[in-house]
Amino acid sequence: MAESTISTQPVPQVARKPGIFSGRDRAIKIFLAATVIPMVLYMAFWSLFPILWGFTLSLFEYSARRAGAGGFLGMGGANPYIGLQHYVNMLDFSEEAPKIVKQFHQSLKTTVLFAFLVVPLNMSITLPLAVMLDSIHRRLQPFFRTFFFLPIVTASVGVAIMWGFIFHPQLGLLNGILTAISGKMVAIQWLGDPHLKFLGIPVALLAVIAAYLWQDIGYNTLIFIAALQSIPQSLRDAAKVDGVNSLQMFWHVTIPLLRPTILLAAVLTMISAFQVFDIIQVMTNGGPQDQTRVLVIDIYYNAFRFQRMGWASAVSVVLFLLVLVISLIQTRLLRTEWEY
Amino acid sequence: MSTLARTAQPKPRIAWGRVLAYTILIPAALVAMTPFVWMILSSFKTAAEIHRMPPTFFPEMPTLDNYRTIFQDKDLPLAVFYKNSAIIAVANVVQVLFTSSLFGYIFAKFEFRGKQPIFWFILATMMIPMQVTMIPGYLILTKLHLLNKLIALIIPSAIDAFGIFLFRQFALSIPRELIEAARIDGASEFRIYRSIVLHQLKPALATFGMLTFMFNWNAYLWPLIVLTEKSKRTLPIILVWYTTKNSVQEHLTLAASVLVVLPILVVFLFSQKWIVRGITLTGIK
Known part of the structure; x- marks a missing residue:
């Protein structure tokens, strides 16, 4: 996934004196035609077409197994057009709602809960961490930075296996430590007991969040360190002359100056949290009792295990809308002027 | 540039912020590395030791058997x-x-x-x-x-x-x-x-x-x-x-x-x- 600040500066016009380089304009035209036309065709086929098809599929009762039953691209015939029926079904909150609708509700709820837990937890770890890493001796910074860099570049599948082992009920390190501390055998099913809750949040969800955070905090830490290093030293010196201590410096100087970066990082963290899949699929596969089932898991199983591609497309459109709303809020917030 | 500005500070007082930073960062770095270290150490344990409760941290009898099994596994080229x-x-x-x-x-x-x-x-x-x-x-x-x-x-x-x-x-x-x-x-x-x-x-x-x-x-x-x-x-x-x-x-x-x-x-x-x-x-x- 790649998001970024989308800036739209005017593109400087290429000032060429017409006529002086005869044949040059022609060469440029050929160059542009030979590169831009293939790119446009490529993007039309591999970008625009799948996007449009994805939205269209959500209006069909579509299964790839039945494809070829007639109609355009297998849509129609045995894969009938049903309009907005999938979206109407999503709004069925009654007790008799079909299982896939209930699973969708559960997934949406879990995804939002996941993202709204991950972002504040991430920020409250990465900001102090970045400030501390920025405050130590310059020569030691790369050394310490490496410890928080390594999890970022580890395959998330590897992260999930490691943490699954830590949370293992019999062999896991966590229960081992608890056993050592309490003096009696501890065998908590961190990832498998649906009745285990903490403040109403399933413990299995908290466990996957722990693994997710462990892998993810390096990103924002690096981004915040870079932002901290761009703060003019004169501002900090001025604060020091005024007798400000470290904590006051953090709250009243650093945080306000980093506000635009913090906002952007929070939004990007939230967007990628909405799309979480790898760690959860490997650690819990959405269980226990769908307590860690997130939208992408819901999409994956519906589309590729149960052949409900129309329904899965509708769910992916909901995911798109979630991302879109957050992105729009981001552009809104960042449009305000930010100046040191 | 910023290093210069810092060393040029007149008062050579103890930077408590920095001391605090180290006291938190060192354990934090250790905790961050624990999953890696434990996984690597555990991969050298025997099957019996891995399945013993409660788990050990360091392998008692380090062995390369697990790696040997994997390299000889025809199912896993x-x-x-x-x-x-x-x-x-x-x-x-x-x-x-x-x-x-x-x-x-x-x-x-x-x-x-x-x-x-x-x-x-x-x-x-x-x-x-x-x-x-x-x-x-x-x-x-x-x-x-x-x-x-x-x-x-x-x-x-x-x-x-x-x-x-x-x-x-x-x-x-x-x-x-x-x-x-x-x-x-x-x-x-x-x-x-x-x-x-x-x-x-x-x-x-x-x-x-x-x-x-x-x-x-x-x-x-x-x-x-x-x-x-x-x-x-x-x-x-x-x-x-x-x-x-x-x-x-x-x-x-x-x-x-x-x-x-x-x-x-x-x-x-x-x-x-x-x-x-x-x-x-x-x-x-």
């Missing part, structure tokens, strides 16, 4: 999966660097009809989560009979919207005189791109190349959908497959994880500078 992963990652790096730098340069330095709408479309595709195009993408690959072929993970990703956007930002700062001078010397447009523009974009190429490699090497969901035949799989998928198959043989699955995760970590460690620069520059995830 790791070299094949390393090769699959490498082909996909390298091919993607090469093609994405080529298209991103070429089109980034074109969008930065040329005017042509339809330029603005095309650029806006490219920016707009970055807002669309991959999960929306995943299902149609799979259907297209099915229709083209490309499922279970490595090129299925190469062909559809030849153009990276984010890469074009990033390289355009870099290419904007290439001096126009440089390009015009080459034109006067009679260099062809492609030649200008190849010898002047690419040269100017070198830092961006290194940074974005590392990020693209890392992203492709670690990718899980899309390869999981496209490569269902075992011999075509990449390392992350095969690791999950192996772990599920041997779910009660943790001594083996941990050793397999070490073999899959660690070698590439060493590579990333040595290119840390470029990856860190890429992350701080782009906020890419």
Whole structure:
């Protein structure tokens, strides 16, 4: 996934004196035609077409197994057009709602809960961490930075296996430590007991969040360190002359100056949290009792295990809308002027 | 610059903030490394020791048996999966660097009809989560009979919207005189791109190349959908497959994880500078 600040500066016009380089304009035209036309065709086929098809599929009762039953691209015939029926079904909150609708509700709820837990937890770890890493001796910074860099570049599948082992009920390190501390055998099913809750949040969800955070905090830490290093030293010196201590410096100087970066990082963290899949699929596969089932898991199983591609497309459109709303809020917030 | 400013402070008092930072950072770094260390240490334990409760931290009798079992496992030809992963990652790096730098340069330095709408479309595709195009993408690959072929993970990703956007930002700062001078010397447009523009974009190429490699090497969901035949799989998928198959043989699955995760970590460690620069520059995830 790649998001970024989308800036739209005017593109400087290429000032060429017409006529002086005869044949040059022609060469440029050929160059542009030979590169831009293939790119446009490529993007039309591999970008625009799948996007449009994805939205269209959500209006069909579509299964790839039945494809070829007639109609355009297998849509129609045995894969009938049903309009907005999938979206109407999503709004069925009654007790008799079909299982896939209930699973969708559960997934949406879990995804939002996941993202709204991950972002504040991430920020409250990465900001102090970045400030501390920025405050130590310059020569030691790369050394310490490496410890928080390594999890970022580890395959998330590897992260999930490691943490699954830590949370293992019999062999896991966590229960081992608890056993050592309490003096009696501890065998908590961190990832498998649906009745285990903490403040109403399933413990299995908290466990996957722990693994997710462990892998993810390096990103924002690096981004915040870079932002901290761009703060003019004169501002900090001025604060020091005024007798400000470290904590006051953090709250009243650093945080306000980093506000635009913090906002952007929070939004990007939230967007990628909405799309979480790898760690959860490997650690819990959405269980226990769908307590860690997130939208992408819901999409994956519906589309590729149960052949409900129309329904899965509708769910992916909901995911798109979630991302879109957050992105729009981001552009809104960042449009305000930010100046040191 | 900032170091100078700091050492120039008049009062040589104890920096309590710094002391506090070290007292928190050192344990935090240890905690951050614990999952790695425990996994590596556990991969040298015997099956009996792994399955003993409560778990040990350091292996009592370190052994290489687990690794030997894996290397002798005919079901798990790791070299094949390393090769699959490498082909996909390298091919993607090469093609994405080529298209991103070429089109980034074109969008930065040329005017042509339809330029603005095309650029806006490219920016707009970055807002669309991959999960929306995943299902149609799979259907297209099915229709083209490309499922279970490595090129299925190469062909559809030849153009990276984010890469074009990033390289355009870099290419904007290439001096126009440089390009015009080459034109006067009679260099062809492609030649200008190849010898002047690419040269100017070198830092961006290194940074974005590392990020693209890392992203492709670690990718899980899309390869999981496209490569269902075992011999075509990449390392992350095969690791999950192996772990599920041997779910009660943790001594083996941990050793397999070490073999899959660690070698590439060493590579990333040595290119840390470029990856860190890429992350701080782009906020890419």
